[in-house]
Amino acid sequence: MTHISKPDLNSALAERYSDAPDTGIVAEPLLQLMASRGSCRTFEATPVPDHLLQMLCAIALASPTKSDLQQRDIIVMKSPGVRSELAKLVSGQAWVAQAPTLLVFCGNNRRQRLLHTWHDVPFANDHMDAVINPTADAAIALGAFVTAAEAMGLGCCPISAVRNEAQAVSDLLGLPDHVFPFAGLALGYPSEAPEIAKRLPLSVTCHMDRYQEDGLRDAVKNYDADRAKVQPYATQRFVEFFGQAEAYGWSDDKVRQYSQSERADFGAYLRKQGFCVD
Numbered sequence: 560m561t562h563i564s565k566p567d568l569n570s571a572l573a574e575r576y577s578d579a580p581d582t583g584i585v586a587e588p589l590l591q592l593m594a595s596r597g598s599c600r601t602f603e604a605t606p607v608p609d610h611l612l613q614m615l616c617a618i619a620l621a622s623p624t625k626s627d628l629q630q631r632d633i634i635v636m637k638s639p640g641v642r643s644e645l646a647k648l649v650s651g652q653a654w655v656a657q658a659p660t661l662l663v664f665c666g667n668n669r670r671q672r673l674l675h676t677w678h679d680v681p682f683a684n685d686h687m688d689a690v691i692n693p694t695a696d697a698a699i700a701l702g703a704f705v706t707a708a709e710a711m712g713l714g715c716c717p718i719s720a721v722r723n724e725a726q727a728v729s730d731l732l733g734l735p736d737h738v739f740p741f742a743g744l745a746l747g748y749p750s751e752a753p754e755i756a757k758r759l760p761l762s763v764t765c766h767m768d769r770y771q772e773d774g775l776r777d778a779v780k781n782y783d784a785d786r787a788k789v790q791p792y793a794t795q796r797f798v799e800f801f802g803q804a805e806a807y808g809w810s811d812d813k814v815r816q817y818s819q820s821e822r823a824d825f826g827a828y829l830r831k832q833g834f835c836v837d
């Protein structure tokens with residue numbers, strides 16, 4: 560298995576943030592792993608053992624859940640056929656097909672509604688909460704799974720692209736009404752060390768007492784320049800519309816990304832799954 564060494568906590572934070580805190584805290588080893596983590600899209604062929612997968616699912620589902628409602632499920636793609644069908648649906652991301660294991664984290668508001676049927680008590684929350692709470696639950700479980708998997712030497716990358724073809728993914732996985740895919744997760748043993756992706760400075764994303772945007776534009780400008788210098792993008796998006804930029808930073812990439820509509824039909828899909836998204 561490829562040996563991947565990780566920088567110490569303060570070095571990892573300094574690599575990540577231009578204004579990283581150096582608190583002098585002697586942290587738990589897990590924090591060092593979390594500080595130096597990165598998404599992994601290249602894997603060794605070694606399969607992830609079933610018992611490890613089960614343990615990771617158990618850890619992920621031990622994470623907090625809104626009101627103990629437990630409105631998230633994990634679907635582990637066991638059969639190679641289903642896995643390759645899912646990879647095909649995630650178009651434009653060829654690396655997904657190479658992942659030894661694929662999972663889908665789903666929001667599940669169905670169980671709650673079944674409880675109401677079984678208890679013969681009306682469900683009085685058929686509104687956005689029925690989507691947001693399961694989404695949050697699924698996202699929290701996904702985050703916990705990623706942390707646990709990376710702590711066990713695995714690499715992973717979430718795949719929101721499973722929502723690009725939400726209906727086809729639902730059909731493939733047999734998702735009933737009020738269950739929806741939140742994100743896929745590619746999982747396996749990494750074949751190379753993931754990059755520590757730079758983040759916006761904490762002065763922009765971490766607020767004290769009140770939200771504020773002082774210095775935001777300059778901070779983004781500096782972050783763009785920093786990323787372009789240290790972690791330049793391998794390719795620029797939509798060169799056919801925007802041309803090849805000389806300086807191409809994070810904000811250029813994000814603006815180009817969201818200049819095109821993505822998943823505009825997801826609301827219609829949720830309605831078809833029985834949700835009221837007003």
Ligand SMILES: Cc1cc2nc3c(=O)[nH]c(=O)nc-3n(C[C@H](O)[C@H](O)[C@H](O)COP(=O)(O)O)c2cc1C
Pocket residue numbers: 596597598599652716717718719720721742753754755756
């Ligand atoms: C909900 C969610 C969905 C994501 N979907 C994709 C995806 O479809 N394809 C992909 O390559 N990366 C995906 N990612 C990974 C992000 O691109 C990645 O986290 C981000 O670029 C920051 O990099 P890092 O995780 O290495 O720090 C997703 C991440 C999250 C949290």
